[in-house]
Amino acid sequence: MRKFLSGLLGGITPAARFRHACRLLEHEGRSAQGFALLGRLARGGMVVAQYQVARAYLDGSGVPRSPLEGVRWMHRAACAGHVEACFSLALMLLVDPPGHGGDHRGADGLLPMALPEGIDRWPDPEAATGWARQAAQAGLADAQALYGYLLATGPESVRDPQAARMWCERAARAGCPQGDLGLAVTHFSASDQLPGTDPDAVAALIRAADSGLPTAQYMLGLLHERGWGLSLDRTQAEQWYARAAVQGVRPAQARYGALLLEDTGSRPRNAMTAETWLRRAALAGDREAAALLGDLHARGEAALPGDHEAMIWYRRAAEQDHAVACRMLALLYMHGRGAAADPDQARHWLARAAELGDVAAMTDLAASLVAQGQEMHSVTGLPLPDFMSAAQAGDPVAAFNLAVCLHDGVGGVTDPVQAASWMERAAHAGVVNAEYWYGRMLLDGDGVAADAVHARLWLERAAEHGLAEACVAAAQLRLEGRGGPRDHAGALALYHRAARSGRADAMFSLGAMYGGGHDLPPDRAQALHWFTQGAEGGNALSQLMLGRYLARGLAGSVDRVRARYWLEQAAAGGVRAARDELDHMTRTDEHAPT
Template structure:
């Protein structure tokens, strides 16, 4: 009888009713009945029931889904000290509601008492602390993570490590991940220098945490604490990408675009992963997709697609994408040509620090010339503050603006001063410009020796214009000794970069009369290259070589063609040569 009464009383105790309600809630056909029982217990003050009611509202289990009510009951359970309630509330307060519509995209329009804003990472940290102190390993890992990477008022690197270690010892993979994150986010440590953190990251990745897998791929790709291993990086990125980690999808796609030691590029698969990441908002992936379409490498390439992807990346302040979008607008590729839009995106790229855009912008300012000066209302970048702060590229652009009077009064002396600063800081275009200014006495006393120094320096850095000018100085022995071999090397570099005048000069050097052994076969080769590139003097010399058979058989038909091309470009000697050919042909026919 005592046993019977004890069982009867137990069946109607709050704890027993709570267990019974939870069982009903999990039963598909009786979940509403279970929720009703839990609701009564929650209103009577049972903390565990309050937590379960919150979950039911948030998940729509046994009751229509209501984030408003879910937050209300979760906050009530957390305030009463429910450990999992504290942890859940911390997670909820870290979510940035899309379109400001509240948790999971649906409002809390009226926040519960004690919650002043949403999201609130500082408040989330405090709730995570209460759950961590309650012994919940997942909460310990979250608390450690927030102490390592959260808002500055709550950061505590030493405490972060302690809590993550505690979670890891309890067998929580997120604790291992937190250890790695705390190490990687430490400002006084290089990534990968803590072997314990690297080992923790490997454990977290092996346990299946996709964020850890992405981070491990990053360490392998960059050689941080692990041997640089592209294949390993690719494998870890692939695993994380398959679980939806957006930056892993972007990096995996980028690696697939590269030529591997043991495999070719896989553009089709790369495009698939980049598209997923790009549609999810990854700006690097969007920029790479723009490149694929602009270069005609995508599965269905198109300039309009390039514009779309570059714009996605540019709208997220991707500097290179801004510059490429400017280029498409300038040339009317995939979109109607629009100089104003081209200038807008080029300026934006320069503001974001893209060095090539800054150089392009300076060139555009020069090209505008009188147009920019005649329209003073046209907004132009102000390079002065950044130049004064020591930015060498800004100094170069300021010098260009001062030199040509674009957006300000022309001042050649100040232009030369700023150009010299930029050149000494290693801006290649500035090295070339400064060399030309010294060569011509433009804003600075003429100094051919120093001019040659700066032009040769820019040439060594691969600037084709500098190669051509420096080669001419070497050829003529200006600013230093005559150096025909050096001139030859500089012209070859410029020719390989497509400079037609350098091709002509190579032909002339190999043709004889210089401090080099003549080689007319090579001379013919370079005259032909220059002629095909549109250089009129190359066309003239090629015609002469062919009409006289200077490096092979005579070919009067081709000779006449190239001489006519040169004559059309205004080379007077070509017209004289054609006249001689005509007289010779008439004499032979008589």
Template sequence: MRRLLSGLRDGLTPAARFRRACDLLEREGRAAQGFALLGTLARGGMLAAQYQVARAYLEGTGVPPSPVEGLRWMHEAATAGHVEAAFSLALLLLGAPPRTVGADSLLPVSLPEGIAGWPDPVAATTWAACAAEKGLPDAQALYGYLLATGPDSVRDPQAARSWCAQAARAGCPQGDLGLALAHLSASGMAPGSDPDAVAALTRAAQGGLPTAQYMLGLLHERGWGVAQDRAQAAHWYACAAGQGIRPAQARYGALLLQGVQGARDVMAAETWLRRAAHAGDREAASLLGDMHARGEAAVPCAHEAATWYRMAAEQDHAVACRMLGMLYIQGRGVPADLTLARMWVKRAAVLGDVAAMTDLAATLLTEGAEADAPGIDFHAAAQAGDPVAAFNLAVSLYRGTGTAPERRQAVIWMERAARAGVVNAQYWLGRMLLGEGSGTADPIRARQWLEQAAEHGLPDACLVAAQLRLDGHGGPRDHAGALALYHVAARAGRVEAMFSLGAMYGGGHDIAPDRMQALHWFRQGAQGGNALSQLMLGRYLGRGLAGPADPVQAREWFARAAAQGLGAAQDECDRLAWVEADHTAS
């Protein structure tokens, strides 16, 4: 009886009813009852209940979510002096306007007094100040941050440092982060030049703040204010990446790809880069394109390379624009399309990519390209000794951009660029000297220039130089040397080189046959979409030339090659079907 009377007495106390309401709000199946009780207390003027009602509306706990009502109740509680409500209102006013499906905005037509819009960083600063002045450390950190980085009308760097320091002394990691940010935004000094700011950033990172961890990773990677240390950079990037910080995921993936303390982890790198790229990081997307283009991804694919490059290019990543243009030139992962190729390479040039202007000119050398000039006169720069301009001028003369082609002059300028070390010029000079429309065929010099470009790893040059070595054109036959060049081009993702490696290892050349190696390279080329590789892979699997026969897989690869218009593949499909039918009949 005494316990029952005590319970009834407590139930009549507003504080007890508030505790009861909060308890019900957190119970499954009782949240609506708890919200109803809180609403009664809030309407009666209890500030703590008003704050909880606001949170319930914003979070959709015990009531359908309503940012309008959440804002109204949070503003009412903050106006009446509730510290947490003032801080929460400041955070709300820094976020994007709440929206819902089928409605432009859930904001009320008339905002509460003192709020001009949403977001409203000026009003947010006012409410953060209210909570900060009442001693809430998180609000002090936020207030300091807004004084350091907010609109000009509220900025006060000296006060920003003071409030952030006050929050930091209270043990708030956000205060330490604010101190570091106040330095970076107000001093105009180089990052990491203030030891106190670095110390504050370190404390914030050690306190678990992912933004601070990412920034500390940057300092260690670049050597700003601390010793350059890639291992430490990777550690802090990993901490921030695990908490969802997109740029940290991108930098961590990049470091793993480059190698930390000499060890590369390509698989983990690809995982983190994918997370960052899917979240919209253009640098990560470009790196993923590189991985697939170079054959370093777990399952390299030219189509994937094009997809990632396009994702980065559409966000104006200059190098990705250029690389996507190159894929369109080569027809790797996308249909060959010189119009799109020039569009993307021009975009890269406009974005400031130095190599793009060279590649832009190179696109005009491809047979069938339209003579629509890049719109630049290269004569003056070329005559002044600029080798890239000499290369571009040679291309313009070769294609007859804006005038009749002058191919002998083109060869002269191309050789100037080649002798100055422009690798693309060495390659194209070799092509010209093979007699490709220049009227100056010289296979010996052609081979020399092509092999010089191949020494720099240019895949196109490797392919042509390898063929010259195979044929003994312009010099002695050298099948071992051709094999080495095909390996370089294959590592760069060129499926034609993969097919050639399979053919060479298959026999009939001046190297020891190795059918397992042949099968491996035919499979690589087939997976990359090369029709001849698909045909040969089907033959190897259908006839068991490098292991047990697998007619099911053979038929699949023949079908893929036939779908690309390779008639021999359809013949192989028919032959395989005939053999199987004959075997069944017997």
């Protein structure tokens, strides 16, 4: 009886209610109940519950996702001294605020943006440094590494190289790979020495790279490629770039793609794989990758070569002041490749390339001006290209570029309705990217009335031309039955086409479809294959599913070592369920008979 009463009394303590709420939150069918209980505890002042409420809002667990509410509760928990909340808030304050940077998921997209009380501006690296310091002083190794990094590379008002090294060393001694990376960055950011000249920094960087940190892997590849502090070894550089690339490091993707275009003694040139990685980097904003993609299309070496595609990629690079891309774009305009011949545009981009120091462009520009009997003049202060006249004259590529400019506000004018109108013209003229964009506009009601039926038609037309992004979007519509009948077999075929183009998200979708629950016979072996492909391509959800398959033997034998590796990769990519799987594996291993 005493044990029963003791258990009953223990079950109603706040700590017991908190544990019960956390268990409910993790239960798929009772997460809302768990969140409600956590909310009552948080409003009652339980700091650890406030932190869990913040995470629930940020993850959309048990409650509709709301980054703004998540930040508000995280700030409240941090102000109460919760160490992990202090660290999390520091990380948040270093990136775009909620609702910006392409993150519009959740109810916040319907509400006016307002910073939580106590936060004056965002991002705020100085405030982030203060929160990181609080967590670092409390002994959190990850926070010590972040604090050291900010002291080394943050705003001038917080920099302290000596203290940076001390905090990074403390984190490294605690076994935190980010501490080793911080040590390397601290050394390399010093203005009085060249990268790689400090053997301690190189050793720290190697430890961080071996621990799986993608930034360290990219930096190590750079040292090998340049011969800074390590042997000049392009094979080693390529291997390190590849490891960082699959984890989403943009410059590593660009450098890996560039090296794959070289014919080395150890392997032949691989233009197709190079194009995949260059495309990922270029779409993320890397100008060198965009210029190389332009070269592949212009030379006819891309998977689907075309001058209009060359022009699109050259323009991406040129608009980021890539001198050679400016000259190549001018040559396309000069010869009417990918667009109608346009001497004014050709001269504009030659002038920009010359201004950026391209010697060949200076020669071509001089010849162009002399041919028209004009004197050499200053080429500074030229306006952005005006696509309107060419678009009105019927040039479909100019219509597409005009639509993009009007949609994104390039040149200072944003007009979604006009953007949709010009995009439709370019789509009807057969510009593949315009077909995809116009389909997305119709799907989202962006500048035009939402129309899922016609959106599906345009997206499938772009998919037929091989555009991987269109294949993924069209497959999702077939899967959901939007804009037409459900067609799981057709979706499967589209995902296969996108996967062949290197889309890791399509590989994940293939794994999910073969795994069961769709209008297709399950094939666990195929599911394992595609989850493996997606995981190696850097898709975090594929890494989670591959870890689960290997841990549970869902498609064959159990391999807990590889399962743990891929779950760790998924957890590093922000998939919370992967951390839960790892914790479950750890508990299982601890209680396993020896």
